[in-house]
Amino acid sequence: MRVINAFEWTHVPHGDDNAMVRGCIVRCPCGSAESVRANTLQGTGGNDDEREFEIISRKLVKGGWRIGRKRRDHRCPKCVALLDAANSKVMPMSQTTPPPAAPIKIAADNIRQITREDRRIIFEKLNEVYVSDKVGYAGNWTDDKLAQDLGVPRAWVRLIRDENFGDEAGNEDLRKMLIEARTAVERVRAIECEMRSLLSLADKLEKGIAEATRVMK
Structure with missing residues (x-):
């Protein structure tokens, strides 16, 4: 043509x-x-x-x-x-998917400081604000915000969350x-x-x- x-x-x-x-x-x-x-x-x-x-x-x-x-x-x-x-x-979905969380490294003295009561409090709060391993936190909750709310080290929150719930990623912003x-x-x-x-x-x-x-x- x-x-x-x-x-x-x-x-x-x-x-x-x-x-x-x-x-x-x-x-x-x-x-x-x-x-x-x-x-x-x-x-x-x-x-x-x-x-x-x-x-x-x-x-x-x-x-x-x-x-x-x-x-x-x-x-x-x-x-x-x-x-x-x-x-x-x-x-591309690769741009909307957050990178995997870095491996958790907690000093031995910090682990020794986490008492059974600390674990219970952190677990109850996570159970309240964490939706699922596919969704992640509800609303604008994060490890940092939860740690500040409870007045505990962020490393403790990450430890309990990884052991019992799932990854931090997958909050409301990602869903939107x-x-x-x-x-x-x-x-x-x-x-x-x-x-x-x-x-x-x-x-x-x-x-x-x-x-x-x-x-x-």
């Missing part, structure tokens, strides 16, 4: 007198369209079609368009912004991030489905235009 066939050629008004000059129309599957003036480059040497395609594309890209090599691949500024926003919301990521993925899938329908319609229209042009010649 010649690159110059990526546009729909027509005549567009130009200048103060709105004189009709050679131009083209670019259409987005969503229905948006824009026309631009296009001076002919035929006879200037080299690959005229490719040069004209680049010149027209630069004009449209400055206006926010995303230009493809086929008519159905063009995207208007609104669709470009929507797709970029949806893509920016979707992050996961929900946002799932919502963004659903939006992208919905857009993709709609785009397929619009691209199918664009293919039919393009074939119809080609057939009409052939008959009119």
Whole structure:
């Protein structure tokens, strides 16, 4: 397919007198369209079609368009912004998963200082604010906050939590991030489905235009 066939050629008004000059129309599957003036480059040497395609594309890209090599691949500024926003919301799960906690190292004298009563108090508090090993702490609770609340060393909290409950990670903030990521993925899938329908319609229209042009010649 010649690159110059990526546009729909027509005549567009130009200048103060709105004189009709050679131009083209670019259409987005969503229905948006824009026309631009296009001076002919035929006879200037080299690959005229490719040069004209680049010149027209630069004009449209400055206006926010995303230009493809086929008519159905063009995207208007609104669709470009929507797709970029949806893509920016979707992050690899490796970015949302916190790194594994460092191995616990507790000095022998600290271990000796943890009494049975200390363990009981810490355990009861963890049982109150720790949801599960998959979810982690409830709300904004952390090892640090729990240690400060009880007035005990953080290392003690980590020790009891690791022995009886699970990892510290998996708090409310992480759950919100996961929900946002799932919502963004659903939006992208919905857009993709709609785009397929619009691209199918664009293919039919393009074939119809080609057939009409052939008959009119």
